[in-house]
Amino acid sequence: MPAELNWHELMPFTHLLVHNLHYIALAFMVVAYTIKIWSILKKPAAREGTPAKGDHKKAIQYSFLLLARPDEMESTRKQWYRWIEFAVFHVAMAVGIAVAFTMPWAHEAMKGSFIVYFQQGIFGIAALIGISRLVRRITRADMRAISTPDDYFCLILLTLWMGSGVMNAPQTSEFWLLSYFSMATFFLFYVPFSKISHYICWPFMRYYMGKHFGHRGVYPKKRIAGA
Amino acid sequence: MSERNVRAEETVPEHDGEKAAQARPGDTTPRKMVPGKEETPVVVDLPKTEREPRDVAGEVVGAIGAIKDGPRVLKTYMETCVKCGTCATQCPVYFGDPSKKYNPAARSDLIRSIYKKHNTRSGKLLGGLVGARDYEDREVEEWVEHFYSCTGCRRCATFCPMGIDNSVITRKGRAILDKLGLTPDTMKRVVEISLETGNTDGATLEAFKAAIEFLEEEMRDEHGIDIKIPVDVEGAEYFYVPPSGDVLVNPEATTGIAKVFYVLGLQDKWTMSSRLFDGANYGLFTGDDKSMKADNEPYIKEAKRLGAKVLFMGECGHAYRIMKMMMEPGKWWGDLPFEIVNCMEFTAEKILTGELQFDKSKNPQPVTYHDPCNFGRSCNIVEEPRIIMEASCQDFREMYPNRGDNWCCGGGGGLSAMDDIYEFRMTITGKKKMEQIRDTDAKYVAAACSNCKRQLTQLMEYHKEDVAVGGVHDMLSRSILINGKAAERVNYDD
Numbered sequence A: 001m002p003a004e005l006n007w008h009e010l011m012p013f014t015h016l017l018v019h020n021l022h023y024i025a026l027a028f029m030v031v032a033y034t035i036k037i038w039s040i041l042k043k044p045a046a047r048e049g050t051p052a053k054g055d056h057k058k059a060i061q062y063s064f065l066l067l068a069r070p071d072e073m074e075s076t077r078k079q080w081y082r083w084i085e086f087a088v089f090h091v092a093m094a095v096g097i098a099v100a101f102t103m104p105w106a107h108e109a110m111k112g113s114f115i116v117y118f119q120q121g122i123f124g125i126a127a128l129i130g131i132s133r134l135v136r137r138i139t140r141a142d143m144r145a146i147s148t149p150d151d152y153f154c155l156i157l158l159t160l161w162m163g164s165g166v167m168n169a170p171q172t173s174e175f176w177l178l179s180y181f182s183m184a185t186f187f188l189f190y191v192p193f194s195k196i197s198h199y200i201c202w203p204f205m206r207y208y209m210g211k212h213f214g215h216r217g218v219y220p221k222k223r224i225a226g227a
Numbered sequence B: 001m002s003e004r005n006v007r008a009e010e011t012v013p014e015h016d017g018e019k020a021a022q023a024r025p026g027d028t029t030p031r032k033m034v035p036g037k038e039e040t041p042v043v044v045d046l047p048k049t050e051r052e053p054r055d056v057a058g059e060v061v062g063a064i065g066a067i068k069d070g071p072r073v074l075k076t077y078m079e080t081c082v083k084c085g086t087c088a089t090q091c092p093v094y095f096g097d098p099s100k101k102y103n104p105a106a107r108s109d110l111i112r113s114i115y116k117k118h119n120t121r122s123g124k125l126l127g128g129l130v131g132a133r134d135y136e137d138r139e140v141e142e143w144v145e146h147f148y149s150c151t152g153c154r155r156c157a158t159f160c161p162m163g164i165d166n167s168v169i170t171r172k173g174r175a176i177l178d179k180l181g182l183t184p185d186t187m188k189r190v191v192e193i194s195l196e197t198g199n200t201d202g203a204t205l206e207a208f209k210a211a212i213e214f215l216e217e218e219m220r221d222e223h224g225i226d227i228k229i230p231v232d233v234e235g236a237e238y239f240y241v242p243p244s245g246d247v248l249v250n251p252e253a254t255t256g257i258a259k260v261f262y263v264l265g266l267q268d269k270w271t272m273s274s275r276l277f278d279g280a281n282y283g284l285f286t287g288d289d290k291s292m293k294a295d296n297e298p299y300i301k302e303a304k305r306l307g308a309k310v311l312f313m314g315e316c317g318h319a320y321r322i323m324k325m326m327m328e329p330g331k332w333w334g335d336l337p338f339e340i341v342n343c344m345e346f347t348a349e350k351i352l353t354g355e356l357q358f359d360k361s362k363n364p365q366p367v368t369y370h371d372p373c374n375f376g377r378s379c380n381i382v383e384e385p386r387i388i389m390e391a392s393c394q395d396f397r398e399m400y401p402n403r404g405d406n407w408c409c410g411g412g413g414g415l416s417a418m419d420d421i422y423e424f425r426m427t428i429t430g431k432k433k434m435e436q437i438r439d440t441d442a443k444y445v446a447a448a449c450s451n452c453k454r455q456l457t458q459l460m461e462y463h464k465e466d467v468a469v470g471g472v473h474d475m476l477s478r479s480i481l482i483n484g485k486a487a488e489r490v491n492y493d494d
Helices: A012-041 A056-068 A074-078 A080-106 A113-139 A141-146 A149-168 A174-193 A195-215 B003-010 B056-069 B072-079 B092-096 B104-119 B121-130 B140-147 B155-159 B166-179 B185-197 B205-223 B252-263 B289-306 B317-326 B343-352 B373-378 B383-392 B412-417 B419-429 B431-440 B450-462 B472-479
Strands: B031-034 B037-039 B238-241 B310-313 B339-342 B366-370 B395-397 B444-447 B468-470
Touching: A012 A080, A012 A174, A012 A195, A012 B072, A056 A195, A074 A080, A080 A113, A080 A149, A080 A174, A113 A141, A113 A149, A141 B104, A149 A174, A149 A195, A149 B121, A174 A195, A174 B121, A195 B072, B056 B072, B056 B104, B056 B166, B072 B104, B072 B166, B092 B419, B092 B431, B104 B121, B104 B140, B104 B166, B140 B166, B155 B166, B155 B373, B185 B289, B185 B412, B205 B252, B238 B289, B252 B343, B252 B472, B289 B317, B310 B317, B310 B343, B317 B339, B317 B373, B317 B450, B339 B343, B343 B383, B343 B472, B366 B383, B366 B431, B383 B395, B383 B472, B412 B419, B412 B450, B419 B431, B419 B450, B431 B450, B444 B450, B444 B472, B450 B468
Parallel strands: B238 B310, B310 B339, B366 B395, B366 B444, B444 B468
Antiparallel strands: B031 B037
16 A cells, blocks of 8 residues: 655645645736736727627627537547547646645545546546647647747646646655646746746637627538538 | 839838838849749848838837737737647648748747747747747848738638637738838739729720620620610619629629629619729738728729719629728728628529529539638628529539638639749649649639639649639529520630
8 A cells, every 4th residue: 555645744845835835826827817818908909890790799609619619610520539639638737727726725535536536537648648749749840840949848847747647646655746736836937928828818819709700790600511 | 123113113102101212122032932943033122221221120020019009819819829730730821832931820920929029028038938039130031922922811710729810910911011112013013003093903994895895795695685784873773893803804793793683673773883893902912001991992982972872892702801891880981871782692682582593504514612711701701602603503513611611712812913923823822722623523613703713713724624713693694594595605715
């Protein structure tokens, strides 16, 4: 039976990281995001002055829901596995963040085998997806052509974070706890500056996309058999 | 210096009130658009000012920096691209040649990376790590090829998981080039000719009148009756504005329109203008909003002068897009005393109400329809042409994908007018469309756009395909019943 992590006898740095630094990083990220959202909102929204050809509301809804409808786009219809990759990877990130903020105060409750297996399962799959995405980014010329160091750096770090999540889930080692929380804390500081912050802009962009194409009647797309 | 350059020098544009006293760019260095084939360049040299060196870097960085004070959406385009590569897989140009310079994300990064460097915290702090960089001396010369390789079809936008419209960034890039006097001469000339003559072909009034007379004679031969094409009729309800190509090059579309009005008993209710018979507006493609508005304004004045109730747009995607979607009431010209309707909307509605009848046997050959990007992704006129084609043709076949998911013909964004990149258009940008057309086995491709028609016609010739290219109303013209009879004519190649 593996040794169990004693949360009451953590090294001072681990304790500081898990109970203090982690939240300072979160506060920093919230401030950075607030500034970013404010800087976006203070700019004028594009205006459509002509009579609308379509329904804005339905189109905006459609634009947002496209994310969850791989059947709606030719690209994801043909490469459905890419959409599954995308979905699992992003869900795993959300679970990873949730775990990072739940574990410090609910670690006892999270020792249940179902929760441990769930974490290990989703983090493990996400780590594999991360590796496959990294391989794709390195081996495909079209991906290399558009990648910045940040793209590689984020992907490597997220993959390692997911891997450490697998190891940390059973709460058996302070090393893995330290690894997992170190990376989580680093991300909170780094994310506002990296491409990972794309999800802050995403709602604005999808909203505009829906509004614009909805105004012109292009969204929601009509499903035509075979088209 | 070529005659063209001398001429351009005489019409130096004004930018922001400051006269840009520079020579037009010279065409001196060959540009490689197709491996192994060197072509006449679009533009390579920066314009020189006669008085003092121009701070090109400052102008470029300043123009890009202005984005942060502009509309919200463009700012988000500048700050967010996850580099997933989806846009490249959906781009007709990248399909034809998967080089970095044709990758939509890489092209947008030309601007995005400079924006990041000067306007974002991450760019200022982390620089190259997050893809931020400074402007490099003379790099705008390369931008010409990059931004004039994009057809602006917006296909990548509809597939981008974030919703980035790379065509908007392309237009921004072209606008910067235009300010620097780097718009390719072929494009610049189209804008200038249109502003000078009222049409992009530079056609004279005599040529227009001769074309109209010819078309009326043709219709008389086909149907044995007089079907008029009214010109300059004040008080006419419908003011018909086609692309000039539909009068001079592919005139069957115009006979189709004339026949529709005749059958509906509206022969006296419509008119064309002898001064303005080309809705094409290349200011949209060069990124020059001033030219776009200057080109647009005469149509508004003419519609008002004629007292038209309907600005009746022809088969031209970008012209209709500008009139219907961009010429915002209250924004450009105030309230407009007319509505804007596309001819395909009008005709399709009349077909559905049973007011137009056809003899499909007049069009027995397999036909297909190419969705012009401006109709498919910017105006949603996609069912109407199909209603017309299916009503007037015996064997209508779809290309796949189609409608809003269609592939560009390869001549979008004004590229079809650029003969200096003919080889590039034939072998790279048009490659996917050529495949799509071959897959249908069609013998006629209809496209409701003069730019598409030009590109597709050249594609068929280049690839030695026995496929005719024309418009939607062309097919209608051949099979519409007038007094119970369709046109007598059989050979349309004459």
